[in-house]
Structures are given as C-alpha cells and as structure tokens.
Amino acid sequence: MKKNQFDIMVIGSGPGGYVAAIRASQLGYRTAIVEKYGSLGGTCTNVGCIPSKALLDTSKKFYQARGKFKEFGIDINPPQLNVGQVFHRKDKVVDANTKGIDYLMSKNNIEVITGKASFLNNESVKIENDKGIVTIPSSRFIIATGSKPASIPGVVFDKKRIITSTEALSLNEIPESLIIIGGGVIGCEMASIFARFGSKVTVLEYADSLVSGMDGDLGKGLKKVLTKEGVQVLLGQRVKEVKNEGGRTVVIYQNQKGENIRSVSSYVLVAVGRKAYTKGLGLENTNVQVDENGRIKVDENLATHESNIYAIGDVIRGPMLAHKAEEEGVFVVERIDGQKPHINYNAIPKVVYTWPEVASVGQTEEELKWRNIPYNTGKFPFSASSRARAAGEKDGFVKVLSEPVYGEILGIHIIGPRAADLIAQAVVAMEYEVTAKDMFSISYAHPTYSEALKDAFRLSYNDQAINL
Numbered sequence: 001m002k003k004n005q006f007d008i009m010v011i012g013s014g015p016g017g018y019v020a021a022i023r024a025s026q027l028g029y030r031t032a033i034v035e036k037y038g039s040l041g042g043t044c045t046n047v048g049c050i051p052s053k054a055l056l057d058t059s060k061k062f063y064q065a066r067g068k069f070k071e072f073g074i075d076i077n078p079p080q081l082n083v084g085q086v087f088h089r090k091d092k093v094v095d096a097n098t099k100g101i102d103y104l105m106s107k108n109n110i111e112v113i114t115g116k117a118s119f120l121n122n123e124s125v126k127i128e129n130d131k132g133i134v135t136i137p138s139s140r141f142i143i144a145t146g147s148k149p150a151s152i153p154g155v156v157f158d159k160k161r162i163i164t165s166t167e168a169l170s171l172n173e174i175p176e177s178l179i180i181i182g183g184g185v186i187g188c189e190m191a192s193i194f195a196r197f198g199s200k201v202t203v204l205e206y207a208d209s210l211v212s213g214m215d216g217d218l219g220k221g222l223k224k225v226l227t228k229e230g231v232q233v234l235l236g237q238r239v240k241e242v243k244n245e246g247g248r249t250v251v252i253y254q255n256q257k258g259e260n261i262r263s264v265s266s267y268v269l270v271a272v273g274r275k276a277y278t279k280g281l282g283l284e285n286t287n288v289q290v291d292e293n294g295r296i297k298v299d300e301n302l303a304t305h306e307s308n309i310y311a312i313g314d315v316i317r318g319p320m321l322a323h324k325a326e327e328e329g330v331f332v333v334e335r336i337d338g339q340k341p342h343i344n345y346n347a348i349p350k351v352v353y354t355w356p357e358v359a360s361v362g363q364t365e366e367e368l369k370w371r372n373i374p375y376n377t378g379k380f381p382f383s384a385s386s387r388a389r390a391a392g393e394k395d396g397f398v399k400v401l402s403e404p405v406y407g408e409i410l411g412i413h414i415i416g417p418r419a420a421d422l423i424a425q426a427v428v429a430m431e432y433e434v435t436a437k438d439m440f441s442i443s444y445a446h447p448t449y450s451e452a453l454k455d456a457f458r459l460s461y462n463d464q465a466i467n468l
Helices: 015-026 042-047 049-067 083-107 185-197 216-228 322-336 365-370 386-391 419-431 436-440 451-460
Strands: 006-011 031-035 111-114 116-119 124-129 132-143 147-149 177-181 200-205 232-235 238-244 249-254 260-265 267-270 274-276 309-311 350-352 357-362 376-381 397-402 409-416
Touching: 006 015, 015 031, 015 042, 015 083, 015 322, 042 049, 042 083, 049 083, 049 185, 132 322, 177 185, 177 249, 177 260, 185 200, 185 216, 185 350, 200 260, 216 232, 216 357, 216 365, 216 397, 216 409, 249 267, 350 419, 357 419, 365 397, 365 409, 376 451, 386 451, 397 451, 409 419, 409 451, 419 451, 436 451
Parallel strands: 006 031, 006 132, 031 111, 132 309, 177 200, 177 267, 200 232
Antiparallel strands: 116 124, 124 132, 147 274, 238 249, 249 260, 350 357, 357 409, 376 397, 397 409
C-alpha cells in the first residue's frame, strides 16, 4: 500500500457519506472521509433535517399551548415566544448531532480530512484547505457531495431577503410576513414552522397540489392542515420575478386566470427543490459522467464510468432523501466487499414533518391509474380512532392501495399523528410482500394510532372495518 493511501475515501460527510464510511471501517477497510466545511453531517445535520425538526417541534408545542391546552383542562397565561431561546435550542440540537458524528468517526478509526476534494484522476484527489494543498491516493472513492437549493428563472438568492431554507433556519427572528415559493416537503415544513410562530405565510405552488410527488389525497389533506394553521395556500401559481426592495420583498406571479399579481412580504423563501452538487469535484479529470440534470451517472451497483468511483445520495438519480443516501452508502460498501445487498427503491418512504405528519410508501393512486394497474382502496380516518380522539389528534387518515385478487400491498399513504413512525410498518409489509389480509390478521395494541392501519388494510381487502 502506498503511503497515505486509503482503501476507500468518501467525499462528503452527510448521512450517506458518514454511514458509508462507518460501514467501510466496520468491514476492515482503511477509510477516510473528506468534508469541506468545519463540521460533519452535511446539509441534513447542519442546515436541513435536524435543525428543521427542532424548530418544527418547538413550533408545534407553542401552537398547542396557544390553542389546544385549554381543551385539555390546562389553563395558562398566554404563552410568550422567546425567539433567542428557540434558535439557541436548535443550535444545541445541531451541535449534539455533529458531535455524535465526530464520536462515530473516532470510534471507527476513520480519518477525517477537512478541505475541498477535487479529482486529479481516478486514483487520487487533491485536498485544499487553509493549510495548503495535498494529494492523496485511494483505491476507491465514494462521491456523496449531496445537493444545493435550486431556483427558477427570475429568482436569484441574495441570502438576505430572498432566501433558501438554510438562511430561514438561522433567521433568529420571526418575520411579520413570508412568501414561500414551492409547496413541496421543504416549503410545507417551513410554512408550518413560521405560521405557528405567528408569521403571515403564503405558499405559491406551480402544480395543482401540494407535495405533488405524493398521493393526491395527501396533498389535499395537507392543504387543509396548513390552512387551519393560518397559511394561505395558492396552487397553480407561476412566479415570474422576485425583488429585494430593502426592508421588504416584492413577488410578481401569474395566477390561474393569467393575471399578474404583485405581493409584498418581509422575506421570500425559495423552496422549489434541490440540484445535485458536483461543483469543483474535478470530474473532467476522470471518466465520470453526468446526465442532463447534472446528476452523476451510475450503474446498478452505483458505480460510475470509472469502476473504482461510486456515487450515492442526492448527487445521483432518485428522491433526495437522507435515508435513501444511507441505504446506498451501506449498499456500495457491501458490494465492494463482495456481498450481495439490495435496495428496493419502491419501499423507501417519504415523510413531511408537519403536524399531523405525512408519510407515504409505494405507488400512489395517480400512478396506478396512469399505468392501468387494478387496485382496491381502503381509507380509514383518524377521527374514528379511539387513541386519536383521546389525544385530540383527529385530523387525517390512512389510505391503503392493494391488488384486488391476492391483496398484495401496492402503496400506503398516511396523514395523521405519528405518520412518520407508522410508515415503518408499511415498509415492512411492502418489502416482504405481505398481503393486506396478513396485515389485519395480526394483533395491534389497543388503543394505538396503528389500529387505523389495521382497519385500512381490512377495507382495502374488501372486508368491513371494525371501528367505522
């Protein structure tokens, strides 16, 4: 082995990258991970999943304290929001998670290299940081550089008034008003946070449904939830221009009638999706290729056109989900090790962490119709769940789509309390091809939210629900 050479070098320390590094070390490979920023964890840990969930949980508690506690017999003075503490707590949560990743790197003897990596060829990279530039060879590389916020024509981030979710999570103030361009997962979660905190929030979505990649009924249900929280949701809107006018922003957009509308707000948050991030990687010095969307091309083993360079997560095709990247990280390393892992992409769940939560796995009703696949539908409302009534969480439903003859589960879609946790049961059912009858024939603890799934499975099997 050459001096300083590694068996596997991972470029990028987000969920896919650090998980890949850990698995590589566990299997006995000399492993390094390269991160250009000062802390590990990538977008998810530092400016995405983790800080947003911290703010979502805080905003939920504040919203419930203002409006729901009295229903439960809890009388308190009107709660006050300590904005400084809100964002301080968020930072503490992020810090705890990044320190946890640091510990895992140390525990697994993974060498952490801080700096920007760029390929010199398929066998070595140069690492540039404030100490200079070094060249480091490795037998294999895993690219896990993730994604960056995307924009649309007429909209340029200035990161002051025209912002992305990264800046929104560190505003350290509650805007008087906020326009969010994009009604996907990020847009809906940000809308929920700031509306609960008291901002006047408007969501402008180009499609005719929120979270348009999920089942249409979930989009309708989520619109009701956000509207109840005070969010103005406008669908079928085409944003044409955004301007920063000092202490305010102006958005020009076209409504469904073709009229140009001018709207003013304190901030504009652009949440129209994300794009693969490969800038400065030096891919031109290798045979690694990208597609028309800038994503790295990979084969069924997630190898690029260089057989020793792999890519995972947001930087390749597929949904941009932290848990997808994690699965791919383990998959690649185990393939390198000669094992035979697999990933069932149809059984990777999607979640929106509003409250109630939204979660989905498998095919949507729209996809089944488009493919002319026959199906049965079982839909059970949480308003008929004894546990949900006791908790005062009656909004939402469970929707099960199953094959009509044998009851194979084709898709499960949930909007309701603890949907993000409940969807795990659905993933197991789909991964192991369990039928709807199998799923309602087992025992469910009572009273639990999961019983809503049991009755939805019954209904999708053309049986009768017990609690409806």
